[in-house]
Amino acid sequence: MKEDVGASEAPAATDLRTVTPDLPKHVLVKLSAFIEVKRQQKREQLGAALRRLHALWHNETWSLELRAVALLIADLFDQGWDISAQDNAIHLQPPGLRLVGETPNQAKERLRRALQTGRNRQLGDPGVQKFLGRMHRIVPRGAMRSSIADVIDDGAELAASLQPFAGLPPAEAADRLKTVIDPVIEVCDKDAKCSVTGLRLIDIWRYFRHTWSLEYRSTPGRQMAILIRNAARPKRPVIGIAMLASPVVRMRVRDDWIGWNPEPFIARLRAGTWDVELALRALVSRIERSINDIRWDDLLSPDELAFPTERTILRLEQRSAGAALARLRQLEAAYSDAEQANEAVRSQRDAANKTSPENMDWLAASKDPLFLRKRAETLGQLLDAKRTFQSLNWTKSGQALLDALIQHPNGLRTLITALTEVRKCGLSSQVADVSVCGAVAPYNQLLGGKLVALLMASQEVRDAYRTRYAEQVSIISSQMAGRAIYRPAELKVLTTTSLYGNGSSQYNRLRLRASEFTVLDHDVEWRELAKTAGYGSVHLGPTTVRILREVSERMYRARRINHRFGEGASPRLRQIREAVEALGIDASTVLHHATPRIFYGCELHPGAVDELVGLYPATENRGHSAGIIASLWRQRWLSKRIQNADVLCKVAQGNAQSLVSFFSENSRPTENGDGEDGRGICYY
DSSP states (O other): OOTTTTTTSOBSSOOOEEEOOSSOHHHHHHHHHHHHHHHHHHGGGHHHHHHHGGGGSTTSTTHHHHHHHHHHHHHHHHTTOEEEEETTEEEEEOOOSOBTTOOHHHHHHHHHHHHHHHHHHHHTSHHHHHHHHHHHSOEEETTEEEOGGGGSOOHHHHHHHHGGGTTSOHHHHHHHGGGTOOEEEEEOOTTOBOTTTOOBHHHHHHHHHTTSSSOOOOOSSOEEEEEEEETTSTTOOEEEEEEEEOOOSOOHHHHHHHTOSHHHHHHHHHHTSSOHHHHHHHHHHHHHHHHHTSOOTTTOOHHHHHSOOHHHHHHHHHHHHHHHHHHHHHHHHHHHHHHHTTOOOOOOOOGGGTSOGGGOOHHHHTTSHHHHHHHHHHHHHHHHHHHHHHHSOTTOOHHHHHHHHHHSTTHHHHHHHHHHHHHHHHHHHTEEEEEEEEEOTTGGGGTHHHHHHHHTTSHHHHHHHHHHHTTOBOHHHHHHHTSOOBOOOOOOEEEEEOSSSSSOOTTTTOEEOTTTOTTOSSOEEOEEEEEOOOBSSTTSOHHHHHHHHHHHHHHHTSOOOOOOTTSOSOHHHHHHHHHHHHTTOOHHHHHBOSOOOEEEEEESSTTHHHHHTTSSOOOOOOOOOHHHHHHHHIIIIIHHHTTOHHHHHHHHTOSHHHHHHHHHHHOOOOOTTOOOOSTTOOOO
16 A cells, blocks of 8 residues: 555545635735745645744734634645645645545545544643553552553453364354453443552543544533453453444434434325324424423413414514623623733633532523523524414324425424424434444454444443433523423434545444344344535644634634533534634635545334334333343354454454554654643543
8 A cells, every 4th residue: 555645646526625814915925935835845844834833923913813724724734635825825625535546445544644643643742641651550559560551452362262263153153252252341430440450441441542543532411431341351351442422413414314304304204104193293292392391481471382473482582682692791701801811711611510410500590691592592483383383274184284384484494493302302312422432452353343333232331321311410401491301311323423434344234133143133233324524623633723712712802602501512613613714714615624424323223213203102122232242243243253364363463562552653742832732632
């Protein structure tokens, strides 16, 4: 394989984007000239040169904007974008999934190297280096001495243990291989420690997560980190890691699959897949339940709630606008206070983050301008949809009833509002995203990633998720309701997105069919649904995001995005979009990275998707045990994998020392002047 595949080849399809940042003309002229000179001298060092550029003009009034633009371009360059400048404009061209003459595996390797640039820079961060040193250090623990090395399997010993079973038939090998690989699920609860090493489980998880190609960032919302360990081997070494996280609020591929978007919803009603009246009454029921979960006594009368009018909705819109203005004034005042104190403006946090849910005054929290705006706005939308449903002639049936809704002047908006509420309900407690999933050395050579992905559908994982979240107060819902709200935690669907948009994936053909294995009462399957739009911020580093945030704060004289529950989804993406637009750059130019990824879904029991639309009562369908899933993995994949001598040779090469070498070889010191101090990176 070529080392710098595609470096001199033109992309298969032209996707040239031109930006003219809002900088003083003479600055833009100098920046353009700087880019062209560096490209001609040492093109491979353009990214590093751009990161140091701000040091030349750090005293100028426009230096912050210049640094933001330079860091933005540097991040894109590091991800393989072609950067050039001409006529005081900057031209950007994303690499895309495939270059001319490039095989899928070559493209995958190119994308992996691009992602590793940010990962390696993070590994060079002093805080990460200190963490790794602490994990590698051998320390006394009772009568023993231990370190992270104790939970990293010795590949040579593992390969030798597997070798005797290489010639056995799959069914027989599966049973006997249990004496070598017997996976167990271990949830990384807060402060839980490993019985072997005494290390915190979440620290063990984080250690292995740093070996991924993508740099590690925590995200807001639910996060349940999981270790898969091998109970058949001494000290129960780690096979792989996973994380269940709150799903993305809007994902067209997922929402089309489930039926949360109007087009597929209507299509299934037209096709007779779902009963029209049953489906529409389910939407009406969802609207009513959503209304009941919002505090309304300070906004409406009971009669207005029962029979809303256009005037009612207009008054709610006015209250929402007034509360939005009041919140903006709060944010501007906070910025002004920070400026006078010569301090960085701090992100506003929920009072619920400082007070236990049991002692939280939810009624007072509902009066906060943020939630007053949100309550008034949401109630207005819900009551508008309620008016539409009330106006329908419910004596009609079937397609005639559907036609009546669609042809209503407010029909499509009503459908969008109702399905949005259905989606919010499902995402809050019944859908989780497998944001991290894979095997670690030496088990990655044995298709351990497929094992980890299958185990996410096990009953043990579903039970652990329920145990952690069933009794947890919903922060946003409680502030909307003015009282404590508890959501169920019954997982029905898992989703995930591949790291790469082409090449092999551990999710490809990942299915266990009940028709092939009598021990199963339903299929366990990860289905490939479609490719995402290739839009997001994964290619931008934490320092860039921090500087972009400072740009938008100075532009608007307020920190308008605060990573606060209820403020909006994807705060990082919104921060970037707001700042990039403030720089005079169309946000889609840099956020559309043109490397779509494959989206997968796993329905945890038959009919789960229909339940997510609200058509049928929720079931308590039991999943398959981890033991059953592991046995079938050994039979279908492991027994065949160990027949390959090259695979066992690669297994034998994995051990604790190889990971120490990995971190040593891939830690990239931050460039001079970059100021990469860890701010903006959230660790456990």
